[in-house]
Amino acid sequence: IAGITQAPTSQILAAGRRMTLRCTQDMRHNAMYWYRQDLGLGLRLIHYSNTAGTTGKGEVPDGYSVSRANTDDFPLTLASAVPSQTSVYFCASSDSTGSTGELFFGEGSRLTVL
Amino acid sequence: GQNIDQPTEMTATEGAIVQINCTYQTSGFNGLFWYQQHAGEAPTFLSYNVLDGLEEKGRFSSFLSRSKGYSYLLLKELQMKDSASYLCAVQDSNYQLIWGAGTKLIIKP
Numbered sequence: 001i002a003g004i005t006q007a008p009t010s011q012i013l014a015a016g017r018r019m020t021l022r023c024t025q026d027m028r029h030n031a032m033y034w035y036r037q038d039l040g041l042g043l044r045l046i047h048y049s050n051t052a053g054t055t056g057k058g059e060v061p062d063g064y065s066v067s068r069a070n071t072d073d074f075p076l077t078l079a080s081a082v083p084s085q086t087s088v089y090f091c092a093s094s095d096s097t098g099s100t101g102e103l104f105f106g107e108g109s110r111l112t113v114l
Numbered sequence: 115g116q117n118i119d120q121p122t123e124m125t126a127t128e129g130a131i132v133q134i135n136c137t138y139q140t141s142g143f144n145g146l147f148w149y150q151q152h153a154g155e156a157p158t159f160l161s162y163n164v165l166d167g168l169e170e171k172g173r174f175s176s177f178l179s180r181s182k183g184y185s186y187l188l189l190k191e192l193q194m195k196d197s198a199s200y201l202c203a204v205q206d207s208n209y210q211l212i213w214g215a216g217t218k219l220i221i222k223p
Contacts, residue, residue: 042118042213043157043201058210090156102147103211105156 003027006091006106013081013113021076021109023091031094031101032074033058034066036087037108043090049074081113116140118214120202125220126192134187134200134217142207148176148187149201151216157201160187189219197221 004025013019025032030051035043045058049068063085065077074093078085089109094101117139126132138146145164149157163169163178163185175188187200199216206212 040122040215042215043203043211044213045210102159102162103149103157105158107156 004091004093004104004106006089006109008109009107010110011112013078013111015082015113017081019078019081019111021078021089021091021111023074023076023106024072025074025091025093025104026072027093027095027104028071029093029095029104030071032068033092033094033103034064034074034076035090035092036060037090038087046076046089078111081111083113085111086113087111116204116206116212118202118204118212120200120214120217122215123218123220125222126189128192128194128221128223130192131188131190132192132219134189134202134219136185136187136202136214138183138185138202138204138212138214140204140206140212143180144205144207144209146176146178146185147203147205147211148185149203150198151201152198160200192221194221194223 007022033048034046044060046064047066049055052071055066091106092103094103120136148160150160151157161176168177173190178185199218201216202214203211
């Protein structure tokens with residue numbers, strides 16, 4: 001593993017189903033983030049974690065949950081998927097919080113909810 | 115509210131120079147980032163400005179004027195591989211990143 005790995009890279013999901021997007025980093029970064037990217041809109045923060053054991057809500061948290069049991073992993077769960085959650089999801093990390101930390105992004109997970 | 119504005123799309127010619135503008139209105143300011151994103155790929159970091167002025171890095175330069183809430187990314191000697199979207203993001207007073215929708219740059223031979 002080098003950098004940030006997301007899985008799956010693409011998924012088609014029936015509405016109402018539960019889905020977990022996985023994110024793992026090997027850079028020992030403290031901060032991790034989940035964004036969604038939709039056409040014509042900027043990246044929107046869903047949830048974040050400044051350090052293992054803590055999480056926070058971003059701009060669009062409804063319908064999503066996260067956990068941060070350790071430094072490396074930051075899964076995003078959709079408890080009951082809806083079509084409006086069709087998007088490309090990016091996990092990111094940085095080695096500092098509340099400062100000038102550059103973000104490192106995973107390759108993205110393209111999710112389609114039918 | 116917080117807002118980042120940048121042009122939706124720009125076209126330029128290979129070998130030329132292009133300037134991509136970004137204006138912002140945010141609750142506080144702790145820095146401005148530019149990221150490059152090729153189609154179907156993840157964003158990658160290009161530059162960071164926190165003080166007024168020009169930061170040069172090879173063919174790419176980024177300028178910031180905090181009093182005007184304005185930045186630009188300048189790309190010189192354009193290459194076909196520069197065809198991508200360029201994302202402007204501002205760190206607000208809570209160090210949260212506010213992202214623009216991105217500028218799609220099309221390079222023509």
